[in-house]
Each structure stands twice: as structure tokens, then as C-alpha cells.
Amino acid sequence: MPPELLRMIIAAVIVVAFVFLNAMILGYMERKVSAHIQRRPGLMEVGPHGVLQLIIDGLKLIGKQLVVPEGSNKFLFRLAPVLSFAPCVLPFVVIPFSKKLQIVSMDISLIFILAMTSINVIAILVAGWASNNKYSLFGTFRAVAQAVSYEIPLLLSILSIILITNTFSLQGIVAAQKYYWFILIQPLAFIIYFIAGMAETNRAPFDMPEAESELTAGFHTEYSGMGFSFFFLAEYANMFTVCSIATVLFLGGWKGIPLPLGDYSGIIWFMLKVYGLLFVMIWVRWTYPRVRFDQLMSFCWKYLIPFSLANLLITAVLVKLL
Amino acid sequence: MGNLAENNALHADLEPATDIPNDNHYFLNMGPQHPSTHGVLRVLLEMDGEYIVEAQPVLGYGHRMQEKMGEHKNWMAFMPNTGRMDYAAALQYNHGYVGLYERLCQIEVPTRAEYIRVITSELNRIVSHHLWIGAMLLDMGAFTPILYTFDDREQVLDILEDVTGSRLTYCYFRVGGVCKDIDDKFVEKTRAFIKRQRERFDIYNKLVTGNIIFIKRTEGVGIISPDMARRYGVTGPVLRGSGIAYDVRKNEPYSVYPNFDFEIPVGANGDSYDRYLVRLEEIEQSLRIIEQALDQLPDGPFLGKVPKKMKMPTGDCSFAVEAARGELTYYMVSGGGDVPYRLKIRVPSYSNLSILQELCRGMLLSDLVAAMGSMDLVIPEIDR
Numbered sequence: 001m002p003p004e005l006l007r008m009i010i011a012a013v014i015v016v017a018f019v020f021l022n023a024m025i026l027g028y029m030e031r032k033v034s035a036h037i038q039r040r041p042g043l044m045e046v047g048p049h050g051v052l053q054l055i056i057d058g059l060k061l062i063g064k065q066l067v068v069p070e071g072s073n074k075f076l077f078r079l080a081p082v083l084s085f086a087p088c089v090l091p092f093v094v095i096p097f098s099k100k101l102q103i104v105s106m107d108i109s110l111i112f113i114l115a116m117t118s119i120n121v122i123a124i125l126v127a128g129w130a131s132n133n134k135y136s137l138f139g140t141f142r143a144v145a146q147a148v149s150y151e152i153p154l155l156l157s158i159l160s161i162i163l164i165t166n167t168f169s170l171q172g173i174v175a176a177q178k179y180y181w182f183i184l185i186q187p188l189a190f191i192i193y194f195i196a197g198m199a200e201t202n203r204a205p206f207d208m209p210e211a212e213s214e215l216t217a218g219f220h221t222e223y224s225g226m227g228f229s230f231f232f233l234a235e236y237a238n239m240f241t242v243c244s245i246a247t248v249l250f251l252g253g254w255k256g257i258p259l260p261l262g263d264y265s266g267i268i269w270f271m272l273k274v275y276g277l278l279f280v281m282i283w284v285r286w287t288y289p290r291v292r293f294d295q296l297m298s299f300c301w302k303y304l305i306p307f308s309l310a311n312l313l314i315t316a317v318l319v320k321l322l
Numbered sequence: 323m324g325n326l327a328e329n330n331a332l333h334a335d336l337e338p339a340t341d342i343p344n345d346n347h348y349f350l351n352m353g354p355q356h357p358s359t360h361g362v363l364r365v366l367l368e369m370d371g372e373y374i375v376e377a378q379p380v381l382g383y384g385h386r387m388q389e390k391m392g393e394h395k396n397w398m399a400f401m402p403n404t405g406r407m408d409y410a411a412a413l414q415y416n417h418g419y420v421g422l423y424e425r426l427c428q429i430e431v432p433t434r435a436e437y438i439r440v441i442t443s444e445l446n447r448i449v450s451h452h453l454w455i456g457a458m459l460l461d462m463g464a465f466t467p468i469l470y471t472f473d474d475r476e477q478v479l480d481i482l483e484d485v486t487g488s489r490l491t492y493c494y495f496r497v498g499g500v501c502k503d504i505d506d507k508f509v510e511k512t513r514a515f516i517k518r519q520r521e522r523f524d525i526y527n528k529l530v531t532g533n534i535i536f537i538k539r540t541e542g543v544g545i546i547s548p549d550m551a552r553r554y555g556v557t558g559p560v561l562r563g564s565g566i567a568y569d570v571r572k573n574e575p576y577s578v579y580p581n582f583d584f585e586i587p588v589g590a591n592g593d594s595y596d597r598y599l600v601r602l603e604e605i606e607q608s609l610r611i612i613e614q615a616l617d618q619l620p621d622g623p624f625l626g627k628v629p630k631k632m633k634m635p636t637g638d639c640s641f642a643v644e645a646a647r648g649e650l651t652y653y654m655v656s657g658g659g660d661v662p663y664r665l666k667i668r669v670p671s672y673s674n675l676s677i678l679q680e681l682c683r684g685m686l687l688s689d690l691v692a693a694m695g696s697m698d699l700v701i702p703e704i705d706r
Contacts, residue, residue, distance in 0.1 A: 034465070034466075037466055038465070038466050038469035038470075039469065039470070039473065040469065134348070134350050135350075138372075138687075141372075204463060205463065205535055207463070214358065214687055214688055214691050216356065216357060286465055286466050287464075287466060287529075288463075288464060288533065288535050289459060289462040289463045289464035289533065289535050289536050289539060290462060290463025290464070290535075290539075290688075291535050291538070291539070292538070292539055292686060292688045292689070293372060293686065293688060294686065295538055295539075
């Protein structure tokens with residue numbers, strides 16, 4: 001076997017394993033953090049402080065039957081979860097976990113990530129349409145409208161960083177933050193990116209597509225077992241991707257005070273920053289009510305997009321002048 | 323669908339919600355199993371995209387013939403049923419029922435018993451509002467407030483459990499008084515709760531009242547004008563949210579309520595946010611009533627002299643109380659004997675629900691959830 005192919009296979013296995021591990025850590029974190037926000041102990045039964053609960057949950061979901069509703073498009077219904085999960089794994093290939101730990105170093109890695117994360121919405125569209133359920137279809141309408149709108153401020157805020165660094169390579173962007181983090185010179189872009197990122201990943205308070213109390217569970221109402229868990233994994237993988245881009249673009253990526261661990265200190269700093277942002281996401285979710293759909297759209301078109309455009313313009317002028 | 327067409331004809335004089343022709347509309351069944359219809363209410367929605375053209379509540383999924391049961395049982399046997407209509411505010415249902423018999427048979431109730439009734443009823447009102455705040459916010463996608471309000475709710479339920487023996491479906495009042503006296507421990511714990519609850523308002527305000535998303539979701543949503551409220555016979559906090567200061571405790575005083583100094587909070591605009599504020603203030607007013615009642619609590623018997631087999635005079639009688647959701651009236655026609663010839667229960671949620679159809683016309687689906695949540699419907703009370 002050629003060494004290049006072997007390397008690819010090992011990398012693929014590691015990435016998928018990491019995605020599952022990340023979903024488990026995030027799932028545990030979400031349930032534990034929400035529990036403490038709500039002043040209850042949370043997971044306590046399986047293992048010490050319930051750390052093994054997510055493994056049990058995973059086994060349970062694998063063991064469950066995937067019920068295909070009557071009158072649904074069976075092929076598309078089964079395809080949608082896979083379609084949702086597969087593109088979410090790919091961004092992990094280019095995320096720079098540390099100076100050396102990056103599976104493929106591409107010059108256009110940022111564009112690659114943005115392209116991959118956008119595919120998720122098609123999977124939601126397929127899932128909602130194939131389910132043959134009005135609530136699912138509702139969730140799908142909302143998801144598509146939301147994703148299309150929030151893509152714009154997301155990209156505009158990223159563009160203002162690109163103008164400064166002149167590169168789409170994530171390693172290049174990290175290297176450009178040698179003396180200061182970009183959050184210091186682009187705070188508005190960071191806020192806009194983070195809000196749009198939360199909306200992109202359908203997290204509360206922007207969890208319109210799966211609003212439990214309005215649409216029962218939105219686009220994944222009809223899914224059970226592994227079908228459901230693929231959406232679940234995809235959501236957590238997407239959250240990780242959004243937060244790692246935020247870390248790379250605004251928080252200096254893997255850079256930090258050197259720890260006595262050699263090259264491993266980079267990965268520790270990177271993970272700390274990413275999980276810090278993920279914690280904020282979870283914190284927001286368990287504090288705020290859900291916004292209304294029309295308010296969500298008007299917030300995007302009336303506030304986020306004008307502000308990010310203005311920010312981009314100012315950045316462009318300043319970059320030209322300085 | 324037939325019913326809906328009839329209803330459309332009924333409201334033909336009203337402005338249509340949209341100009342789009344009807345073949346773009348579709349139907350959506352919200353319920354009977356839906357997370358935010360709380361129980362088995364079904365709302366048949368005619369939708370135009372995300373907008374509601376017509377919302378028709380469909381009832382009858384939890385009907386238990388409570389009124390008919392009341393016509394076949396003497397008061398003692400029917401007593402537990404009263405607590406099972408509005409499970410969130412059972413003591414007020416107890417109160418209305420025993421009050422009805424006391425008024426018809428002219429039974430004297432010891433003053434201490436009336437005080438105990440007021441204290442426990444008001445505690446029950448607070449508990450009911452706790453449940454409502456949590457449930458409404460849960461409908462709107464905020465998961466945390468319910469656990470905070472349930473934390474407080476547990477405190478009261480513990481107090482009530484000590485004295486009544488149950489936590490939810492109380493059967494504590496008796497014709498002529500209450501079945502068990504309260505002790506010093508009860509008074510002490512209740513005072514401690516009042517102190518605690520006043521401190522907790524701060525948390526509620528920080529978490530919910532001032533929350534920008536909550537305000538945006540509820541302000542101007544589901545506006546019930548005073549005129550509309552009167553037309554549908556809406557009562558309780560929903561009516562008071564529309565600015566009408568009607569409260570049975572003040573307007574038609576019963577028990578020992580005239581002895582207490584309390585205010586009726588009213589809203590300004592009649593929207594969901596006002597209804598929220600009214601209920602929050604009602605908790606404070608209930609605390610005031612309990613405080614005064616504990617201070618004035620007289621000694622004496624807690625159960626008056628009541629004949630074992632009650633002889634009811636012929637005639638009819640009604641008794642109204644202010645339940646947590648509005649005016650609750652028991653009406654009875656007696657033909658002598660010990661069971662009523664006819665028992666009619668007028669429940670507040672039923673009239674409050676009837677407003678839904680007119681209220682929801684042209685609303686977004688998300689607003690329906692917020693508006694319905696702010697009305698605090700208890701379905702087993704409607705389907706009694």
C-alpha cells in the first residue's frame with residue numbers, strides 16, 4: 001500500500017473518531033452546563049458524574065429502529081442524515097489544531113470549510129421534504145431561509161479579516177496574528193461572525209428549524225435512532241467548526257503562552273479557545289428564549305448585513321491607507 | 323373541515339387575514355399531542371405560509387363528565403373531583419364547591435377556617451402562577467426559567483403537603499371548614515417562604531422580565547382589547563391584563579377577603595407581556611394577603627358543626643371564587659335530598675380559550691404559542 005494512501009486512511013479514521021468524540025464531549029458538556037445553569041446536578045448515574053452516559057446514549061441510538069414514515073420518499077429519507085453528516089466531517093481535514101497538526105494544508109482552506117458547512121442546509125431541505133410531515137416542512141422552510149440569510153454577514157465578516165491578511169490559508173491567518181489577535185482590531189466582525197455562526201448551526205436562540213415547542217422537532221421530527229443521531233452529530237460537528245474558525249480568525253488560533261509541552265502546547269491552547277467559545281454558545285442557549293422567525297430575518301437584513309458591510313468598507317479603506 | 327367552513331361563514335364580516343386566495347392555504351393540526359398545547363387541546367389551524375388564517379380549538383379529548391358525576395354524588399363524594407378539574411389551582415376549586423353548599427344550606431363557617439382557606443388558596447394561586455411562568459417560557463424556547471420557578475413551587479408544595487396531605491390535587495376544604503388545622507410550623511414555614519419569594523423576584527426580573535428577546539416576543543402580541551375581553555366573558559389575569567380591574571375577591575367579596583388590603587394589578591395594552599406582568603404582580607399581592615392573614619389569624623375551631631346527612635333546601639344557588647385563571651362559578655339547582663339536581667361549573671379557561679379564534683387571525687405560528695401561553699390554559703378544566 002502506498003504510504004500516501006495509508007496516511008489518508010489513518011487521517012480519515014482519526015477525523016471521524018474525533019467527530020464522534022467531540023459530539024460526546026459536547027453532549028456531556030451541554031447537559032452538565034445546562035444542569036448547573038438550572039441549579040440541578042445533571043448526569044450523575046452512569047459512571048462518575050455521569051461521564052459514561054453519552055456512550056450509553058450512543059449505544060441506545062444505534063440499537064433503535066429507523067422508522068421510515070409512510071408516504072415519505074424512502075431513498076431521500078435515508079439519504080438525508082448521511083448527506084448532513086458527511087460534509088461536516090470534511091472541514092476537520094483543514095483545521096489547524098497546532099503548528100504541525102493539520103491533515104492537509106491548503107491555500108484555500110477557509111473557502112473549503114465555508115463550502116462544506118453550507119452543504120448542511122441541503123441535507124436539511126432533503127430531510128424535511130422527504131419526511132412527508134408538515135412540521136418537518138415548516139422547519140425546512142425556516143432552515144433554508146435562515147441559512148441563506150445568515151451566510152451573508154458570516155462571509156462579509158470573514159472578508160474583512162481576509163483583507164488584512166491577504167490569504168485564505170488558515171495557517172497563514174494564524175501566522176498573521178503574530179503580535180495581536182484580530183479580535184482587538186475587528187471586534188465588530190467577531191460579534192457578527194459569532195451571531196451568524198450561531199444562526200448557521202441552528203443553535204438557540206436561533207433554533208427556528210427545530211423549535212420544539214412550535215414545530216415539535218422541526219426537520220428531524222420523523223427521524224429516530226441513527227437517523228436522528230447523524231443530525232445530532234452534524235450539529236455538534238458544525239458547532240465545533242464554527243468555533244474553530246472563530247478561533248483561527250479572531251483569537252490567534254493555536255497561539256498562546258508556550259507551555260512546557262513542546263509542540264503540544266499549541267493544540268491545548270486551540271482546544272481551550274474552541275471549547276471556551278462552545279461554552280458561550282451553550283450558555284446563550286440555556287439563558288434566552290427563542291426569537292421569532294420574522295425578527296430573526298429582520299435582525300439579519302436590517303442590522304447584521306449593514307453593519308458588516310460598513311465594517312468591511314472601513315477595513316478596506318484603512319488597509320489601503322495604512 | 324366542515325366546522326371550519328361554518329366558522330368562516332360566521333366571521334364573514336371580519337377582515338380577511340390575507341388577500342391570497344384560499345387554495346394556497348393548508349391545514350395544520352396543532353395537537354392533541356403537541357408540546358405547547360399542554361395536555362390534549364387540539365387547535366386546527368388554517369395556515370397561509372407561517373401566518374394563521376383561522377385557528378379553531380377542538381375540545382373533548384379529556385372529557386370526564388364531572389358535572390354529571392356531581393349530580394350523582396353527595397358533596398363529600400364529589401369533593402375529590404373538584405381538585406381534579408384545574409389541577410394547578412385545586413384549592414380554589416375546593417373553595418368554590420364548599421362555598422356553594424355553605425351558601426345554599428346557610429352553614430356557619432368558623433372565622434379561623436376562613437382564614438386558613440384564604441391562606442392556602444393564595445398559596446395555591448402562587449404555585450399556579452409559578453407553573454405558568456415556567457410553562458409559558460418553555461413554550462417560547464427558554465428552558466431555564468421553569469426550573470427556577472419550580473424550585474420555588476416545591477417550597478410551597480412542601481408547606482401545603484404538610485397541612486393538606488397532597489401536593490397537587492387537593493381535597494382539603496370541607497363544608498363548614500377545613501379538615502385539618504394549621505400549626506405553628508406551618509405559619510413559620512409560610513413566613514419563611516414569603517421572605518424567600520420576595521428575594522426571588524429579583525431573579526425572575528433579571529432572567530425574564532428584562533430579557534430583550536422575551537419582550538420582543540410578547541410586546542404587542544395577542545392584544546386583547548377591553549371590549550373584546552368583555553364580549554367573550556374573559557376573566558382573571560387575562561381580563562386584568564386588558565386593563566379591566568375585575569376581581570371576584572374585590573367585586574363580589576367572599577370568605578374573609580374584605581379584611582385584607584390588596585390591590586388588583588391591571589395591564590395597559592392587553593398584550594402577552596402585560597398578562598405576564600399582571601401575574602407576576604399577583605404573586606406579590608397574594609404574598610401580601612397571606613402575610614396579613616397570618617398576622618390576623620384568630621383562634622377557634624377549624625371545622626364548624628355540620629349535620630352528617632345534609633338536608634338541602636329546594637332552590638338554586640351559585641357561588642363564585644377568583645381562581646388562579648379567573649372567575650370560577652359553581653351553580654346548583656337543588657330539588658331537596660343530598661345530591662343536586664343540576665350542577666353547572668363555569669370555568670375561566672373555557673371563556674379564555676374561546677377568544678383564541680378571533681385573537682389568532684393573521685398571527686404568526688410563533689405568536690400563537692406566545693399568546694396561548696400567556697392565557698394560561700389548563701385543558702382538564704376546559705374538558706371537565
